[in-house]
Amino acid sequence: MSVTIKDIAKAAGVSPGTVSRVLANKAEFFSAKTARKVRSVAQELGYRKNTAAAELVTRQSHDLAVIVNTTKTNFANHIIEGIQETAFPAGLNVIMLYAGDTNSEQQRRALNTVIERSVRGILLLSLELDPENLTLLQSTQIPYCFLSISFQGPQSPFITSDDWQVGYQATKYLLAQGHRQIGLAAVDTQTSITGKLRVAGYQQALREAGVASSPHWIHPGDYSYAAGQAAMQSYGRQPEVSAVLAGSDMAAIGVMNQARMLGLTVPSDLSVMSIDGTELCDIVQPQITSLTQSFYDMGVAGVQHLLAKDTPTVQTYTPIQVIERDSVMKRIP
Amino acid sequence: MSVTIKDIAKAAGVSPGTVSRVLANKAEFFSAKTARKVRSVAQELGYRKNTAAAELVTRQSHDLAVIVNTTKTNFANHIIEGIQETAFPAGLNVIMLYAGDTNSEQQRRALNTVIERSVRGILLLSLELDPENLTLLQSTQIPYCFLSISFQGPQSPFITSDDWQVGYQATKYLLAQGHRQIGLAAVDTQTSITGKLRVAGYQQALREAGVASSPHWIHPGDYSYAAGQAAMQSYGRQPEVSAVLAGSDMAAIGVMNQARMLGLTVPSDLSVMSIDGTELCDIVQPQITSLTQSFYDMGVAGVQHLLAKDTPTVQTYTPIQVIERDSVMKRIP
DNA sequence: CTGTTAGCGCGTTCAG
DNA sequence: CTGAACGCGCTAACAG
Numbered sequence: 105m106s107v108t109i110k111d112i113a114k115a116a117g118v119s120p121g122t123v124s125r126v127l128a129n130k131a132e133f134f135s136a137k138t139a140r141k142v143r144s145v146a147q148e149l150g151y152r153k154n155t156a157a158a159e160l161v162t163r164q165s166h167d168l169a170v171i172v173n174t175t176k177t178n179f180a181n182h183i184i185e186g187i188q189e190t191a192f193p194a195g196l197n198v199i200m201l202y203a204g205d206t207n208s209e210q211q212r213r214a215l216n217t218v219i220e221r222s223v224r225g226i227l228l229l230s231l232e233l234d235p236e237n238l239t240l241l242q243s244t245q246i247p248y249c250f251l252s253i254s255f256q257g258p259q260s261p262f263i264t265s266d267d268w269q270v271g272y273q274a275t276k277y278l279l280a281q282g283h284r285q286i287g288l289a290a291v292d293t294q295t296s297i298t299g300k301l302r303v304a305g306y307q308q309a310l311r312e313a314g315v316a317s318s319p320h321w322i323h324p325g326d327y328s329y330a331a332g333q334a335a336m337q338s339y340g341r342q343p344e345v346s347a348v349l350a351g352s353d354m355a356a357i358g359v360m361n362q363a364r365m366l367g368l369t370v371p372s373d374l375s376v377m378s379i380d381g382t383e384l385c386d387i388v389q390p391q392i393t394s395l396t397q398s399f400y401d402m403g404v405a406g407v408q409h410l411l412a413k414d415t416p417t418v419q420t421y422t423p424i425q426v427i428e429r430d431s432v433m434k435r436i437p
Numbered sequence: 438m439s440v441t442i443k444d445i446a447k448a449a450g451v452s453p454g455t456v457s458r459v460l461a462n463k464a465e466f467f468s469a470k471t472a473r474k475v476r477s478v479a480q481e482l483g484y485r486k487n488t489a490a491a492e493l494v495t496r497q498s499h500d501l502a503v504i505v506n507t508t509k510t511n512f513a514n515h516i517i518e519g520i521q522e523t524a525f526p527a528g529l530n531v532i533m534l535y536a537g538d539t540n541s542e543q544q545r546r547a548l549n550t551v552i553e554r555s556v557r558g559i560l561l562l563s564l565e566l567d568p569e570n571l572t573l574l575q576s577t578q579i580p581y582c583f584l585s586i587s588f589q590g591p592q593s594p595f596i597t598s599d600d601w602q603v604g605y606q607a608t609k610y611l612l613a614q615g616h617r618q619i620g621l622a623a624v625d626t627q628t629s630i631t632g633k634l635r636v637a638g639y640q641q642a643l644r645e646a647g648v649a650s651s652p653h654w655i656h657p658g659d660y661s662y663a664a665g666q667a668a669m670q671s672y673g674r675q676p677e678v679s680a681v682l683a684g685s686d687m688a689a690i691g692v693m694n695q696a697r698m699l700g701l702t703v704p705s706d707l708s709v710m711s712i713d714g715t716e717l718c719d720i721v722q723p724q725i726t727s728l729t730q731s732f733y734d735m736g737v738a739g740v741q742h743l744l745a746k747d748t749p750t751v752q753t754y755t756p757i758q759v760i761e762r763d764s765v766m767k768r769i770p
Numbered sequence: 771c772t773g774t775t776a777g778c779g780c781g782t783t784c785a786g
Numbered sequence: 787c788t789g790a791a792c793g794c795g796c797t798a799a800c801a802g
Contacts, residue, residue: 152552154779157489159489160487161779185507197546199550200533202531202533387690389697457797471771492778
């Protein structure tokens with residue numbers, strides 16, 4: 105069928121072994137002359153390397169797999185960019201697979217696809233794995249790392265923001281602006297540890313400020329636009345809170361739009377702050393003050409972690425910072 | 438190293454051939470009893486299929502490759518969703534690769550990666566390929582299809598919106614709302630045929646309405662937010678046009694925000710319409726009236742095209758429609 | 771229904 | 787520096 109190294113060996117009058125060495129650029133294990141010859145013949149014949157054959161014998165692929173969920177938020181691009189730009193110079197190809205958010209079967213298929221290809225490493229983007237799928241992942245020798253998500257147990261390496269600090273710092277900022285009644289909207293307090301940590305940080309900040317927080321201030325959700333809307337709907341036309349911290353940029357926009365529908369003006373009637381800090385913050389009106397995460401860095405760190413020879417179960421945190429824009433108003437008591 | 442079918446053959450007391458048949462679910466070429474035995478042993482030993490070996494002999498992968506560019510717009514998700522949901526039931530795994538927008542080297546690497554794996558098919562998302570990379574792609578036997586982009590020549594299959602109609606229909610709509618001076622912003626009139634067709638459709642609609650259009654009404658760009666801003670900046674504080682058609686949702690938001698900065702209110706001072714119609718249209722204020730494309734359908738059609746036995750060089754168009762929201766005001770002459 | 775055999779295309783010995 | 791030979795793990799004929 106397709107042309108193999110044998111074909112080009114014959115055509116070039118050398119042995120397949122030599123062709124292999126030339127094409128793989130094995131140091132100076134061949135003369136410049138034969139190299140030229142071989143390469144030109146290969147070119148001419150339209151030779152295409154068979155990766156399957158190569159991987160079969162070397163048991164090493166040059167691929168890095170990224171498994172992403174069909175997330176309702178939009179920061180994945182930034183992480184992927186960081187991954188891409190770190191992997192590329194290292195000679196790694198990045199292949200991405202989607203795994204449904206809630207679809208265990210699809211998760212399994214994505215995992216199997218990359219495991220059976222014995223990729224060089226696996227990066228999982230804000231993906232909550234079923235126990236059995238986690239076991240599947242761990243049962244392989246393939247290095248992996250979770251990104252933008254954290255866990256309780258020490259068994260899995262991950263790189264993310266320190267979510268307790270996320271809740272804490274954002275709330276501190278709002279407090280510093282004079283707010284006392286502060287809502288927390290559209291963070292997932294049920295299944296994800298991420299949400300739980302954010303709540304804990306939020307509550308601690310309130311406690312330190314001597315604010316007796318109310319459970320009514322918290323409206324959990326899945327970080328989506330709709331969750332933000334729903335939360336604001338609950339706060340109502342005359343909200344008990346003067347500021348709302350939303351679980352994502354999209355959620356914050358949901359909060360703001362719903363507030364507008366309720367006749368409230370942001371930020372004069374209600375301050376809104378988001379967690380994430382993607383470009384969405386800049387394109388809406390008013391621009392959203394955010395607790396900004398270092399998504400790009402997560403991608404970079406993820407690849408570096410996979411590339412590192414020894415892969416201890418690290419749990420790394422990337423920087424966070426408050427970026428002031430126009431959706432939070434200072435409140436003079 | 439890892440456990441192979443031989444290992445499990447030995448452990449189960451059968452031959453490797455049988456194991457292979459069972460694991461590949463070759464119809465009823467084995468008894469239920471041995472099947473059970475084999476499967477349980479495989480499970481127990483933690484057997485993991487070696488895809489490289491299987492592909493080496495069958496010369497067929499079950500992977501579909503999607504190559505996307507790091508686009509400044511945001512519709513790719515919808516196309517990918519369509520691809521995913523069509524490929525999945527067909528037993529195909531979707532792997533996605535990024536290829537820089539302008540980076541020929543990165544394009545080549547992405548292409549080579551998937552070609553050397555002899556994937557089942559290649560879908561290219563709004564990707565402008567270098568001539569040499571296009572040649573590379575065409576030199577393989579792998580079926581491919583461009584999505585959300587069109588070409589002049591008949592050599593490559595693509596599925597997209599009819600971009601002439603996009604420009605034409607959108608402009609017709611604006612005309613029907615009573616607008617005469619209509620701007621066209623942030624479409625690429627230089628390199629892409631897409632942009633050229635939209636301009637042509639736009640101009641034809643104007644012509645049919647007896648409007649003598651002015652070149653000043655057109656401000657080309659790369660469909661980005663910044664391009665939208667720049668265009669609006671050019672229109673200025675007292676725009677000659679009463680409505681602007683923007684090349685993408687993001688561009689339209691750029692136009693609207695810049696208009697606001699110039700002291701103009703949308704839609705009372707200036708109407709804005711976008712091309713694409715993604716969820717961005719719903720989350721900004723005012724919500725953007727759009728010429729909406731069928732991105733999901735493009736993905737579906739793309740997979741179906743690849744799956745079809747004979748793959749003629751088809752050029753398919755997916756539906757478009759005007760979705761009215763709040764950014765266009767009827768103008769009473 | 772099952773065992774046996776023969777490669778798939780490549781990288782890597784080991785001699786020369 | 788190069789050729790010959792082997793085998794990676796699996797599937798696809800064949801015979802039984």
